Amino acid sequence: MDFGLGEEVTAIQDMARKFTQQEILSGPEEDGFKRDLVTKMGExxxxxxxxxxxxxxxxxGFLAHSVVTEEISRADSGLRPLFNLQALTVPYTIMEWGIPDVKxxxxxxxxxxxxxxxTCFSEPNAGSDIASIETRIEDRGDHFLINGAKTWISNGTIADLAIVYGTHDRNLKHRGLCAVVVETDQPGWSTRDTPxxxxxxxxxxxxxxxxxxxxxxxxxxxWGKGFTIAMTALDRGRISVASGAVGLAQACLDASVKYANERVQFGxxxxxxxxxxxxxxxxxxxxEAARLLVRRGAWLNDKDRPFTRxxxxAKYFAGEAVVKAAGMAMEVHGGMGYSLEMPVEKYYRDSKLYQVGEGTSNIMRLLIADDALGIKKANRPRIHVPSDFRDLN
Ligand SMILES: Cc1cc2nc3c(=O)[nH]c(=O)nc-3n(C[C@H](O)[C@H](O)[C@H](O)COP(=O)(O)OP(=O)(O)OC[C@H]3O[C@@H](n4cnc5c(N)ncnc54)[C@H](O)[C@@H]3O)c2cc1C
Structure with missing residues (x-):
């Protein structure tokens, strides 16, 4: 076994770390969406x-994606959802499942x-249970007509396009789901910011x-195969979430080591x-344990092997590890952990998402335990996507 990242991925990691040091960590500390920063990341x-x-x-590859995500999250975990959507969940899903013109x-x-x-899965009545999505997608001959409401959509107020999951027949549950790319400047599309x-x-x-x-x-x-698309997108998204959790947990550790080496009490x-x-x-x-688990998952995906389990x-372990790490960082900082002058209060707030997004910790535990108990195998043969984009270089 070789636990090294290899030359190419190490170079990408260095480049990402340099970027975060120059553009995120040395910049002004105000929180919020920064279009300029996203443009630079794209460039x-x-x-x-x-x-x-x-x-x-x-x-x-995905191992490289994982280490870049870790670096971004280590610098500002608040960027991680946006990073996932631009670097994976939206374009990758379109690349895998779209027709050539749409790609x-x-x-x-x-x-x-x-x-x-x-990406729009979640709804007021459909969170963990994606098969109960109520948004309606109707085939109107020459176009689709979409009606419904979505909640908790990252990038929702700023997105130019969305992958909308809806159903053409709610009685069919997961077999009725469809996924459609929607441009958000269409009449009838409106958003409201969620504090x-x-x-x-x-x-x-x-x-x-x-x-x-x-x-x-x-x-x-x-048509009607949106559930499979959702599940493959969520598997890949978990690489991103788990990598982000490792990055933020590392930031908690970095801050704690620094503070423990500076703060004097009782002489x-x-x-x-x-x-x-x-x-x-x-x-x-x-x-370290979370990082190894995450990299194993990303590596398996790069090798075209099943990796759902x-x-x-990895997502379960890393999601729990980062919440523990943020709590421990607060502990090491004493009262200063509570201060807005130190980064750890932000780490503490940002950490909780890792137990929720891309499948909650409970949903991960169900999947892991069902597999272990022989109730339902988590790993299925790799799904063959409609067009093999790997030949398109
Ligand atoms: C910051 C943030 C960003 C998000 N971004 C997006 C996004 O971009 N797109 C998107 O579509 N969604 C997004 N979400 C939504 C997220 O995916 C959902 O919050 C998540 O899937 C859980 O759904 P829920 O909140 O409805 O909780 P619920 O499903 O209602 O769960 C509530 C609690 O019940 C538990 N539970 C539910 N079912 C079971 C079960 N069968 N067994 C045991 N326990 C169970 C859960 O683990 C949880 O603890 C985001 C959420 C947050 C907080």
Whole structure:
């Protein structure tokens, strides 16, 4: 076994780290969506690891995507949802399931950040249970007509296009789901900003669709096969979420080590006390274990092997590890953890999303336990996407 990243991925990691040091960590500390920063990330190719050159990518794979995500999140985990959507969930799903014209129209624009994308699964009555989606997609002959409401949509207020999951027949549950690309300037599309705890760099929206039209060519995959598309997109998204959790947990560790080496109490650095050392050792172990699990998942995907089980384990472990790490960082900082002058209060707020997004910790535990108990195998043979974009270089 070789646990090294290899030359190419190490170079990409260095480039991403340099970028975050120059553009994120040394910049003004105000929180919020920054279009200029996203444009720079696109221009530098940070969104392109998983894409072939034809679509503006570097073809360096999901392991490379994972290490870049980790670096972004280590600098500002609030950017991670946006990063996932631009670098993976929206363009990758279109690349896998769209017809050639639709891929040509959208994928490169997303990877280069000329356009911003969002993915719309969640609804007021459909969160973990995606099969209960109520948004209606009707086939009106020469176009689709979409009606419904979505909640918790990252990038929702700023997106130029969206992948909307809806049903053509609610009675069919998951077999009725369809996925359609919708341009958000269509009449009937409206959004409302959702105030939230953390992740301020990636805005969240409620979305309302009233008789919104989409061209027929914008259907992804087959009519009624949206559930399969959703599941493959979520598996890949978990690589991104779990990588982001590792990055933020590393930031918690970095801040704690720095503080423990500076703060003096009872005449000694607090890092010299065994109880503080114990907390640091726990954080180091959690971060390293989470990172190995995540990289295994990304590597399996790069090797075209099933990875649903492995990435669920990674997402569950890393999601829990980062929340623990953020709590431990607060502990090491004492009262200063509570201060807006220190980064750890933001780490604490941002960490909670990792137990929720791309499948909650409970949903991951169900998947892992059902597999272990022989109730339902998590890993299925790889799904063959309609067109093999890997030949398109
Ligand atoms: C910051 C943020 C960004 C998001 N971005 C997006 C986005 O871009 N696009 C999008 O579509 N969605 C997005 N979401 C929504 C997210 O995917 C959902 O919040 C998540 O899937 C959980 O759904 P829910 O909130 O409705 O919780 P629920 O499904 O209602 O779950 C509530 C609780 O019940 C538990 N639970 C539910 N079912 C079971 C079960 N069968 N067994 C055991 N426990 C169960 C859950 O684990 C959880 O603890 C985002 C959410 C947040 C907070």
């Amino acid at each position: 530098l190719g940070l969104f392109g690891c998983a894409f072939p050159p034809r679509y503006g990518g570097s073809d360096s 040509d129209k959208y994928v490169e624009d997303l990877v280069s950040a000329k356009r911003i994308g969002c 939230k705890l953390g992740d301020k760099a990636s805005p969240i929206a409620e979305i309302y669709m009233e008789n919104v039209k989409a061209p027929k060519e914008n259907l992804l995959g087959e 000694k650095l607090i890092g010299e006390y065994q109880l503080v050392k114990g907390v640091i050792a726990e954080m180091v172990s959690q971060v 492995e990435i669920a384990i």
